[in-house]
Each structure stands twice: as structure tokens, then as C-alpha cells.
Amino acid sequence: MIPDTQGQTAKPTAKPTAKYRSQLRIYVDMMYVIQRESNQAKPTRILYGANLSHDRLVKYLEELEALGVIQETGIDDKVYSLTQKGIEFLNNFRSVESFASAFGFKV
Amino acid sequence: MECIAFVIAIAVAYQALKAYKLSKEKTLLYLNLSFVLIGAGLLIDGLSSLIVLLVRLHRGFLYLFGVGYTIYFLAQVVAYGLLVYAYARQARNLTATTEALAAVPILFFERNAVTELILIFLLVYIAAQTGINYSINKNTNSMLVFGAFTSLTIAHVFFLLYTVKPLFYPFAHIAQLFGFLLLLAMLLRVNQPA
Numbered sequence: 267m268i269p270d271t272q273g274q275t276a277k278p279t280a281k282p283t284a285k286y287r288s289q290l291r292i293y294v295d296m297m298y299v300i301q302r303e304s305n306q307a308k309p310t311r312i313l314y315g316a317n318l319s320h321d322r323l324v325k326y327l328e329e330l331e332a333l334g335v336i337q338e339t340g341i342d343d344k345v346y347s348l349t350q351k352g353i354e355f356l357n358n359f360r361s362v363e364s365f366a367s368a369f370g371f372k373v
Numbered sequence: 374m375e376c377i378a379f380v381i382a383i384a385v386a387y388q389a390l391k392a393y394k395l396s397k398e399k400t401l402l403y404l405n406l407s408f409v410l411i412g413a414g415l416l417i418d419g420l421s422s423l424i425v426l427l428v429r430l431h432r433g434f435l436y437l438f439g440v441g442y443t444i445y446f447l448a449q450v451v452a453y454g455l456l457v458y459a460y461a462r463q464a465r466n467l468t469a470t471t472e473a474l475a476a477v478p479i480l481f482f483e484r485n486a487v488t489e490l491i492l493i494f495l496l497v498y499i500a501a502q503t504g505i506n507y508s509i510n511k512n513t514n515s516m517l518v519f520g521a522f523t524s525l526t527i528a529h530v531f532f533l534l535y536t537v538k539p540l541f542y543p544f545a546h547i548a549q550l551f552g553f554l555l556l557l558a559m560l561l562r563v564n565q566p567a
Contacts, residue, residue, distance in 0.1 A: 290396060357566070362392040365563045366401060368514035370506030371463065373396040 291373075292316065293335075296326060297348060297356050300336060305347045312346065374550045375419030381553040382412030384560055403459040407452040414448030417441050446488045453495035460502040489533040496526040517559035524552030 287295070299315030300307040307315075313323045327346065330336045335352030339345050348356065359373075366373045386408035393401040421441025500522040507515040531545030 288396075359395065361563050362395050364514055365388050365392055365560075366396070366398070367510060367512075368518045368559050368563065369404060370460070370502060370510075370515070370518075371398065371400045371404070373392065373398050373401070 292318070292322075292326060293330060294356070294359055296330065297335065297352060300346055300348050301353075301356060306339070306345050307347070308340075309344055309346070374546045375415045375422075378550060378553040379412045379416045379419070381557045381560075382408045382415060385556055386412060388560055388563070400459040400463055403455045403462075407455040407459070410448040410452035410455070414445040414452070417448070418445035446492070449492055450495065453492065453499060456499050457495055460499065486533055486536050489529050489536065492529045493526060493533065496522060496529060500526050514559050514562055517555045517562070521552045521555035521559070524548050524555060528552060 295316040296312050296318075299312050302315070303311055309323060309327065312318070312327070313320065316323075318326065327336070330352075331338065335349055335355055336346050337349050339347045363373055386405050389401050389405035389408060392398070393405055418441045421444075500519065503515070503519040503522050507519040525548070528545045528548035531541045531548055534541040535545055
């Protein structure tokens with residue numbers, strides 16, 4: 267039971283409306299952030315830009331590195347950039363996204 | 374005209390398959406199957422008409438018109454039904470879809486008002502959905518898809534009118550071709566490098 271502003275108790279009737287992002291969507295959001303940051307993004311930037319928790323950020327960065335779409339390029343600080351494979355993937359995804367969106371479907 | 378429409382339908386189906394492979398989003402698989410069926414239907418309808426014309430309307434071959442149109446009609450109903458399902462699935466409104474996908478008795482029929490009305494009914498729903506999508510997105514690609522389905526709906530209205538007056542037959546084909554050309558324009562825009 268959730269107390270409302272008048273101190274009364276409201277029954278949770280509706281299901282939560284928030285939609286879960288797929289793993290692919292999270293990967294793409296992270297890669298978009300890196301691209302937006304002139305292909306040189308610090309982990310904090312990616313964390314805020316892709317709206318992730320620290321644990322998930324670390325996990326997904328490792329996965330993206332293993333997939334070969336991003337690479338760690340910083341010497342002193344950790345900085346991530348997209349690889350050629352990552353740039354090509356993002357271009358493909360962009361065309362797929364605009365195709366699906368033209369029909370009103372989400373990817 | 375059917376051959377051009379067939380090629381464009383297959384190109385849309387290919388793009389939808391590519392999108393499905395990347396995203397694993399089922400609605401895109403339905404879009405792919407839908408356009409494969411639309412393309413196959415158009416090809417069979419076109420080929421059967423061509424064969425009949427080549428044998429100069431020999432009476433023995435006239436049944437091919439019926440067979441070709443039956444396959445074309447069934448393919449279109451299933452294809453547009455799949456699209457309706459995809460849109461309804463996205464809107465989580467499955468009950469309306471089941472009603473829309475009513476079973477169709479398999480008979481060899483020629484183009485008639487009932488079959489055209491079924492297709493118009495499905496196309497109006499799809500055109501409305503793409504129209505809503507355009508009103509939300511306000512981008513050119515959504516407008517092209519909306520224009521395409523509106524044009525296909527108009528084409529079937531002309532096919533319906535053709536059952537009364539043969540004069541409407543070429544207009545129907547022109548509207549159908551125009552619809553597919555709009556889809557081609559959308560495909561070219563989507564695939565142009567950023």
C-alpha cells in the first residue's frame with residue numbers, strides 16, 4: 267500500500283508503465299553516448315548518458331569490449347572509443363531503427 | 374506494374390528481415406512475412422493474368438484468372454492480417470486482431486466487392502496506425518509509409534469500384550504502384566549513408 271498526499275492509503279491498481287530496455291538497446295545507448303562524446307567517453311559520461319548503475323556499466327563495458335565494438339584508449343584515465351566494427355554496427359542499427367520507426371515499430 | 378510492386382515488396386521484406394536479425398524483435402518478423410506474402414501474391418496474380426493474355430483469352434485458361442486472384446487475395450488477407458496483428462500486438466490489443474483474422478473460405482473467386490471490402494477493412498486499420506505513427510514521429514519516413522498504405526487503400530477502393538465500372542481498373546493499378554513507389558522512397562532514405 268502506498269500512502270498518498272492526503273495520508274490515505276491507495277491500492278496499487280495499475281501495472282507499472284515503465285518499459286524495460288533490451289540488452290541490445292542498452293548496448294546501443296552506451297555506444298551512442300561514446301559517439302556523441304566525439305568517440306572519447308569516460309565511464310562516468312557513459313554511466314549518466316545511458317542511465318546505468320555502476321555495476322551494470324562495468325558488466326556491459328566488458329561485454330562490449332569482448333564483442334570488439336568498443337576499446338579502452340586512455341593512458342592515465344579510462345576512456346572508451348568505438349572501434350571500426352562498432353561504428354559499422356551503429357550505422358547498421360541506425361538504418362534498422364529508422365526503418366522500424368517508419369512503420370511505428372520499436373527496436 | 375505488378376512486377377515493379379513485387380520487387381519493391383521483396384526489398385521491404387529483405388530490409389525487415391535484416392532488422393529482425395539484428396534486433397530479434399518479432400513485429401519485424403511479421404513485417405517481413407507480410408511483405409513476402411504481398412510480393413508473392415502480386416507475382417502470382419500478375420503471372421496468371423499474363424499467361425491468360427498470352428494464350429489470347431482462350432476459354433480453357435480463363436480459370437487461371439480465378440486461381441491467380443484467389444492466391445493473390447488470400448496472400449493479401451494473411452499479409453495485411455499479420456500487419457494488423459503486429460500493430461495490435463504492439464498496442465497489446467489482441468482481441469480485436471483475432472476478430473480481424475477471420476477464416477476465409479477457400480474458393481476460386483474472381484475480383485469481387487466482398488474480397489475487396491475485406492482488404493479495404495484491413496488496409497484502413499493499417500493506414501490509421503501508420504497515420505497515428507506519423508502524427509507522433511512527424512518524420513519523412515513515417516509520412517512515406519503512411520502515404521503508401523493510404524495509396525494502397527485507395528487502390529483497393531478503385532478495385533472495388535472496378536467491379537461496378539471497368540473504367541477504374543487502370544486507376545487502381547496506378548494507385549497501387551504509387552503506394553509501392555512511396556515504400557521504395559522510404560527504403561532508399563533509410564539506407565542512405567549518414
